[in-house]
Amino acid sequence: MKLLNRSALSVRPTRHFVDWINALEPTMDGDDLTLADVERESTVYLIPEMDTPEALEGFVRERFLEILETELRAWEEDERQWPESLDWSLFQRFLQVEHSYLAVDLDNEAALEVSEVDDALLLETDQD
Numbered sequence: 001m002k003l004l005n006r007s008a009l010s011v012r013p014t015r016h017f018v019d020w021i022n023a024l025e026p027t028m029d030g031d032d033l034t035l036a037d038v039e040r041e042s043t044v045y046l047i048p049e050m051d052t053p054e055a056l057e058g059f060v061r062e063r064f065l066e067i068l069e070t071e072l073r074a075w076e077e078d079e080r081q082w083p084e085s086l087d088w089s090l091f092q093r094f095l096q097v098e099h100s101y102l103a104v105d106l107d108n109e110a111a112l113e114v115s116e117v118d119d120a121l122l123l124e125t126d127q128d
Contacts, residue, residue, distance in 0.1 A: 001104060001105065001106055001108065002104065002105040002108075003102065003103075003104055003105075004046065004103040004104065004105055004112075005049060006046040006047060006048065006049060006103045007046075007047050007048065007049050007050045007056075007099065007100060007101055007102070007103060008044050008045065008046055008047065008099070008100040008102075008103045009044065009045045009047055009060070009067075009097050009098070009099055009100075010042060010043075010044050010097070010098040010099075010100065011042060011043045011044075011045060011067060011071060011095050011096070011097055012039055012042045012095065012096045012097075012098070013035065013038045013039060013042070013071070013094065013095060013096075014035075014093065014094055014095060014096055015035055016093045016094050017038065017071070017093075017094040017095065018033055018034065018035050018037075018038050020083065020094070021033055021038065021075050021076075024075070024076055024081060041074070043070070043071065043074075045067065046103055047059060049101075050099065050101070051101070056099055060097060061088065064088060064091045065086060065091075067091070067095070068086055068090065068091045068094065068095065069086065070117070071094070071095060072086075
């Protein structure tokens, strides 16, 4: 077990986000995704250690657009299909953020690897 020198943000979709996903490709016979379906694919972001609520809020407000774009892109690559205004209000409507002060790696065998996030990596993960 290894303690990482990071905090973590767990980013989970809201009903509004799921409604946007379902509006991308209307389905028949009630085959829409549910909030539970989409929550299974939530993302954890490692962030610098944050020891006060004020530091965390400042960090999230500073990086919200990057997080929001990553979450939108995971479901729709074509930015023309994204909501028109990518602002703080949309971020709060589409995503819930939960903070963990500690990040612990329970994998004692595999070394941590660092890769730049790009569209190909996101698509590869989605297809697994």
